[in-house]
Amino acid sequence: MSPFISTASDVSAYVVQIDDYSRTKSVKDGSAAQGENRQEVLNRLEEISEECSRLGWDGDRAVPISAPLQKVARGLIQSLPSNLEDPDLGVELDGSVTLEWRRSQTKVISISISPDNSLYFAALLDGIRKRAAYPFQTTFPNDLLRVVNEVVSV
Amino acid sequence: MNYTPVANDETVTRSIVASSWFAQKGGVAYVKQDAFVPYPNVELSVIRQIGLEEPVVWRLAKQVAELRNRTFYGRADVNVESFINEGLSVSPSPTEANPNHAEVFKWPKEKEAQKVLALQIAADAKFIIAPIL
Numbered sequence: 001m002s003p004f005i006s007t008a009s010d011v012s013a014y015v016v017q018i019d020d021y022s023r024t025k026s027v028k029d030g031s032a033a034q035g036e037n038r039q040e041v042l043n044r045l046e047e048i049s050e051e052c053s054r055l056g057w058d059g060d061r062a063v064p065i066s067a068p069l070q071k072v073a074r075g076l077i078q079s080l081p082s083n084l085e086d087p088d089l090g091v092e093l094d095g096s097v098t099l100e101w102r103r104s105q106t107k108v109i110s111i112s113i114s115p116d117n118s119l120y121f122a123a124l125l126d127g128i129r130k131r132a133a134y135p136f137q138t139t140f141p142n143d144l145l146r147v148v149n150e151v152v153s154v
Numbered sequence: 155m156n157y158t159p160v161a162n163d164e165t166v167t168r169s170i171v172a173s174s175w176f177a178q179k180g181g182v183a184y185v186k187q188d189a190f191v192p193y194p195n196v197e198l199s200v201i202r203q204i205g206l207e208e209p210v211v212w213r214l215a216k217q218v219a220e221l222r223n224r225t226f227y228g229r230a231d232v233n234v235e236s237f238i239n240e241g242l243s244v245s246p247s248p249t250e251a252n253p254n255h256a257e258v259f260k261w262p263k264e265k266e267a268q269k270v271l272a273l274q275i276a277a278d279a280k281f282i283i284a285p286i287l
Binding site for chain 1: 171172173174175177179184186187188191192193194218219221222223224264265266267269270272273274276277
């Protein structure tokens with residue numbers, strides 16, 4: 001059955017077959033292996049920075065990922081503990097780069113590296129919600145990494 | 155123009171115009187919170203599905219990308235109740251191009267607070283990859 005003609009009557013189940021997934025560009029499986037030099041993640045950072053390099057990249061008023069922010073994001077990604085699995089990268093409309101680790105839809109953390117020189121995170125931990133903001137640092141704060149570990153630990 | 159109030163049992167659609175707004179894990183594709191964090195206004199554009207046939211929903215979702223010269227990757231469908239449960243509101247905001255346009259508002263101003271709501275909404279959403287239209 002084609003997933004494309006399914007109705008939206010049950011939006012609690014967010015399952016979609018991925019038979020045609022391969023025709024979308026550059027989407028890697030989120031079940032990434034543990035990173036060594038994070039080269040794949042850094043390559044993905046280049047890709048999304050290129051994709052979102054123009055003001056209004058969403059066709060409206062989205063802010064591009066700036067070169068300085070890209071550099072900061074690169075440094076932070078490289079500072080991740082080597083035994084931590086790779087994050088899935090994203091971008092928000094304000095030009096933030098996001099790092100996401102996900103075990104399920106109820107066990108997930110997203111960290112925004114924001115152009116306003118802050119880190120923002122939010123997490124769902126099987127019914128518990130956590131969120132906080134931090135000023136920029138050259139590495140991720142330890143208590144933030146602890147939350148990441150809470151998400152990725154089985 | 156559809157100015158009728160948005161009911162809690164309606165479904166709305168967010169057009170997915172960035173490759174990093176969705177991912178896959180274990181063979182399942184899902185939409186990420188990135189698609190739901192509003193900027194610059196504390197409002198989020200969505201399409202009301204009420205009264206629309208499935209092909210029209212697809213056309214309007216694709217139109218969002220086309221009008222903006224963006225690649226159209228798919229759509230994220232969300233029950234309005236998901237927004238309401240997070241303390242948000244959805245109001246009609248029809249436009250010339252999209253009579254079923256609506257806005258999600260009452261977002262908190264703090265970004266980390268917006269993100270935690272967006273995580274839950276993304277968890278509730280159904281991502282459907284775009285067919286070849």
